[in-house]
Amino acid sequence: xxxxxxxxxxxxxxxxxxxxxxxxxxxxxxxxxxxxxxxxxxxxxxxxxxxxxxxxxxxxxxxxxxxxxxxxxxxxxxxxxxxxxxxxxxxxxxxxxxxxxxxxxxxxxxxxxxxxxxxxxxxxxxxxxxxxxxxxxxxxxxxxxxxxxxxxxxxxxxxxxxxxxxxxxxxxxxxxxxxxxxxxxxxxxxxxxxxxxxxxxxxxxxxxxxxxxxxxxxxxxxxxxxxxxxxxxxxxxxxxxxxxxxxxxxxxxxxxxxxxxxxxxxxxxxxxxxxxxxxxxxxxxxxxxxxxxxxxxxxxxxxxxxxxxxxxxxxxxxxxxxxxxxxxxxxxxxxxxxxxxxxxxxxxxxxxxxxxxxxxxxxxxxxxxxxxxxxxxxxxxxxxxxxxxxxxxxxxxxxxxxxxxxx
Amino acid sequence: xxxxxxxxxxxxxxxxxxxxxxxxxxxxxxxxxxxxxxxxxxxxxxxxxxxxxxxxxxxxxxxxxxxxxxxxxxxxxxxxxxxxxxxxxxxxxxxxxxxxxxxxxxxxxxxxxxxxxxxxxxxxxxxxxxxxxxxxxxxxxxxxxxxxxxxxxxxxxxxxxxxxxxxxxxxxxxxxxxxxxxxxxxxxxxxxxxxxxxxxxxxxxxxxxxxxxxxxxxxxxxxxxxxxxxxxxxxxxxxxxxxxxxxxxxxxxxxxxxxxxxxxxxxxxxxxxxxxxxxxxxxxxxxxxxxxxxxxxxxxxxxxxxxxxxxxxxxxxxxxxxxxxxxxxxxxxxxxxxxxxxxxxxxxxxxxxxxxxxxxxxxxxxxxxxxxxxxxxxxxxxxxxxxxxxxxxxxxxxxxxxxxxxxxxxxxxxxxxxxxxxxxxxxxxxxxxxxxxxxxxxxxxxxxxxxxx
Numbered sequence: 061x062x063x064x065x066x067x068x069x070x071x072x073x074x075x076x077x078x079x080x081x082x083x084x085x086x087x088x089x090x091x092x093x094x095x096x097x098x099x100x101x102x103x104x105x106x107x108x109x110x111x112x113x114x115x116x117x118x119x120x121x122x123x124x125x126x127x128x129x130x131x132x133x134x135x136x137x138x139x140x141x142x143x144x145x146x147x148x149x150x151x152x153x154x155x156x157x158x159x160x161x162x163x164x165x166x167x168x169x170x171x172x173x174x175x176x177x178x179x180x181x182x183x184x185x186x187x188x189x190x191x192x193x194x195x196x197x198x199x200x201x202x203x204x205x206x207x208x209x210x211x212x213x214x215x216x217x218x219x220x221x222x223x224x225x226x227x228x229x230x231x232x233x234x235x236x237x238x239x240x241x242x243x244x245x246x247x248x249x250x251x252x253x254x255x256x257x258x259x260x261x262x263x264x265x266x267x268x269x270x271x272x273x274x275x276x277x278x279x280x281x282x283x284x285x286x287x288x289x290x291x292x293x294x295x296x297x298x299x300x301x302x303x304x305x306x307x308x309x310x311x312x313x314x315x316x317x318x319x320x321x322x323x324x325x326x327x328x329x330x331x332x333x334x335x336x337x338x339x340x341x342x343x344x345x346x347x348x349x350x351x352x353x354x355x356x357x358x359x360x361x362x363x364x365x366x367x368x369x370x371x372x373x374x375x376x377x378x379x380x381x382x383x384x385x386x387x388x389x390x391x392x393x394x395x396x397x398x399x400x401x402x403x404x405x406x407x408x409x410x411x412x413x414x415x416x417x418x419x420x421x422x423x424x425x426x427x428x429x430x431x432x433x434x435x436x437x438x439x440x441x442x443x444x445x446x447x448x449x450x451x452x453x454x455x456x457x458x459x460x461x462x463x464x465x466x467x
Numbered sequence: 468x469x470x471x472x473x474x475x476x477x478x479x480x481x482x483x484x485x486x487x488x489x490x491x492x493x494x495x496x497x498x499x500x501x502x503x504x505x506x507x508x509x510x511x512x513x514x515x516x517x518x519x520x521x522x523x524x525x526x527x528x529x530x531x532x533x534x535x536x537x538x539x540x541x542x543x544x545x546x547x548x549x550x551x552x553x554x555x556x557x558x559x560x561x562x563x564x565x566x567x568x569x570x571x572x573x574x575x576x577x578x579x580x581x582x583x584x585x586x587x588x589x590x591x592x593x594x595x596x597x598x599x600x601x602x603x604x605x606x607x608x609x610x611x612x613x614x615x616x617x618x619x620x621x622x623x624x625x626x627x628x629x630x631x632x633x634x635x636x637x638x639x640x641x642x643x644x645x646x647x648x649x650x651x652x653x654x655x656x657x658x659x660x661x662x663x664x665x666x667x668x669x670x671x672x673x674x675x676x677x678x679x680x681x682x683x684x685x686x687x688x689x690x691x692x693x694x695x696x697x698x699x700x701x702x703x704x705x706x707x708x709x710x711x712x713x714x715x716x717x718x719x720x721x722x723x724x725x726x727x728x729x730x731x732x733x734x735x736x737x738x739x740x741x742x743x744x745x746x747x748x749x750x751x752x753x754x755x756x757x758x759x760x761x762x763x764x765x766x767x768x769x770x771x772x773x774x775x776x777x778x779x780x781x782x783x784x785x786x787x788x789x790x791x792x793x794x795x796x797x798x799x800x801x802x803x804x805x806x807x808x809x810x811x812x813x814x815x816x817x818x819x820x821x822x823x824x825x826x827x828x829x830x831x832x833x834x835x836x837x838x839x840x841x842x843x844x845x846x847x848x849x850x851x852x853x854x855x856x857x858x859x860x861x862x863x864x865x866x867x868x869x870x871x872x873x874x875x876x877x878x879x880x881x882x883x884x885x886x887x888x889x890x891x892x893x894x895x896x897x898x899x900x901x902x903x904x905x906x907x908x909x910x911x912x913x914x915x916x917x918x919x920x
Contacts, residue, residue, distance in 0.1 A: 077813075087652075
């Protein structure tokens with residue numbers, strides 16, 4: 061009965077649960093959805109940390125190929141999870157795209173890594189700022205460790221509050237760290253920054269990465285990685301060691317939100333801005349120019365960053381040249397979630413396609429851009445589609461509906 | 468009062484063996500969802516045993532008086548009353564269907580010939596009066612032979628009706644309906660020791676009611692954040708202290724328990740005591756938040772201890788010590804490596820309940836494969852028993868079961884992979900005075916008794 065679930069499948073399973081809870085009898089169970097949102101957050105953090113690690117590793121490989129002596133490899137061992145699957149397909153859609161050989165992807169990988177590096181520099185800046193002005197509550201992401209990290213890309217910020225690398229200049233906005241501000245920030249305690257341990261400790265990363273190469277999910281790489289036998293019986297699960305001790309947590313500017321949609325009573329957690337960074341970080345995504353939320357989001361709530369679907373759609377439009385939905389770009393208050401409009405839109409040709417339709421029905425009109433892309437799904441590999449949708453879904457979770465206080 | 472409950476104890480003290488007594492419910496393999504038992508509760512004397520099911524029905528069993536001619540078999544439980552407590556409803560404002568499933572039943576202490584219980588579904592609590600009628604008034608001259616009411620001027624004689632005996636009839640009538648006080652799903656109700664008030668708890672709020680007043684309730688705990696985006700935990704269970712009418716506890720999805728004193732303020736948002744065991748960082752996983760969520764909290768009869776049930780363990784807390792529990796019992800630790808699969812099939816969200824025996828010397832909780840576990844606190848022993856039709860001969864002893872976690876499987880052991888996760892025992896109850904337990908296995912109710920060797 062052992063199953064080897066990687067972070068991606070865990071994410072899609074969780075989203076499926078959230079979606080199906082809408083149609084369950086008795087209404088949406090707040091408790092269950094809250095717990096699912098925790099799993100979602102945990103899985104996503106690990107998934108992203110793995111991606112960072114692999115990107116960095118490939119970056120090092122490039123450097124080694126360019127420079128003969130392999131001196132640097134050792135230095136970055138900490139960041140290369142040995143058991144990491146080699147294939148970029150493992151990273152999901154926001155990577156350079158399915159298939160292709162490593163060489164062809166390298167320039168893109170380098171590009172991505174560069175962007176990630178910039179992101180991380182920003183992150184460090186903010187953490188520094190944060191240390192001087194600690195937020196009342198924060199979603200910690202090993203702030204302390206990052207300062208002493210051996211390399212720039214030491215930790216994946218668990219909760220990112222980063223400006224996109226391209227966003228600022230293009231928008232003419234000054235690059236500034238996100239102020240935590242007075243607004244209380246949500247804190248599912250303790251928020252793991254799995255990359256911290258994963259990247260710092262090769263042993264731990266081996267422990268966490270070995271099971272993360274599941275037999276089914278990454279076919280080409282599975283052979284290269286250690287056999288996907290689950291962690292020893294004494295370990296609690298697959299990602300033991302992937303999570304730092306609570307003592308590792310520093311204070312960090314957080315933009316993590318748990319959102320309850322009282323229309324659908326779905327509670328989900330997302331880190332504002334974070335996933336959208338990944339979207340931008342992908343060379344595949346032409347929306348980089350637009351970047352993450354810009355001026356429209358300096359809302360009255362101070363530092364609270366919200367995604368507005370108009371923003372999202374703008375970005376999606378860049379990608380697919382689909383028709384823009386009705387919402388005005390950026391800053392427009394979200395219209396009530398339109399349900400069940402797109403539920404039957406895409407035929408269930410693959411689990412991911414159904415995933416898309418499910419997500420669309422959850423997030424309503426915010427996905428009109430994606431919807432228009434559905435018939436052209438042949439242009440892109442299906443996993444890209446579904447998981448890209450998942451990523452965008454996660455990025456926009458904080459914004460697709462306003463959490464209305466009932467009374 | 469019987470002593471410790473346990474199974475197969477070796478020499479010393481009372482030798483107990485749990486034996487099958489009865490099983491109620493259909494034998495069908497095909498289980499209708501409406502028949503699934505969702506709550507089990509003995510009344511204060513133990514003579515009545517109430518069950519609620521997903522179909523909104525309540526079935527009450529009554530213990531027969533002991534039969535002098537068969538002294539060895541204790542009184543059996545037979546159906547006493549059956550009634551439909553809740554019906555499915557529809558909230559038109561939110562387009563939500565409200566399930567009729569009975570979440571909890573709590574008996575009121577008996578004050579007269581009738582019995583009273585509270586039953587609740589997700590939104591509405593009802594006070595039911597269960598009374599017996601064994602006499603009927605006859606001899607009215609107010610109606611014609613065909614049953615029509617006679618005109619008053621045609622009634623010329625004064626006749627006093629006579630009470631005549633009749634077959635015993637048990638009637639259940641709803642005496643109070645407490646509605647519209649909860650936005651979220653009610654998970655607990657608890658009758659106060661003052662016998663006048665009770666609490667009802669949903670995911671974010673706890674309300675205090677008076678049993679006589681249905682149009683008003685007081686909110687005593689509210690953990691709903693001003694901004695719902697900041698929601699991090701919900702209330703999972705709540706209970707009043709058995710003796711101190713001002714004290715209540717509520718558990719959270721984060722694995723913490725808060726004790727509140729209603730004397731300190733009207734709104735008990737600030738707890739008086741906070742019970743939390745620090746998490747072991749080495750055991751962190753994707754599902755740490757889920758398995759630490761407390762599914763049930765129960766005070767001991769003495770009021771000195773309380774017990775919490777999370778997914779993998781049962782913990783006994785001393786109310787005087789908040790830093791950690793005094794006892795931790797692993798229920799099915801072998802599931803820790805299966806959390807992924809259990810997450811996929813939703814079993815990880817199962818809410819197991821737990822209960823104390825009358826003397827607080829033993830605790831019991833359920834598991835999968837129709838197993839249930841008993842922990843003898845004094846003897847530091849635990850046993851796994853199974854509720855199954857195979858072992859349902861009258862007075863047949865229950866054999867302890869064992870789950871094999873790895874390596875060679877011994878005879879009679881069950882391997883983890885062959886456990887049936889659809890057969891889960893979520894609800895159990897222990898007779899308040901004797902060693903009689905009621906175990907709900909899906910749609911069947913098993914009753915076991917001890918047999919002193």
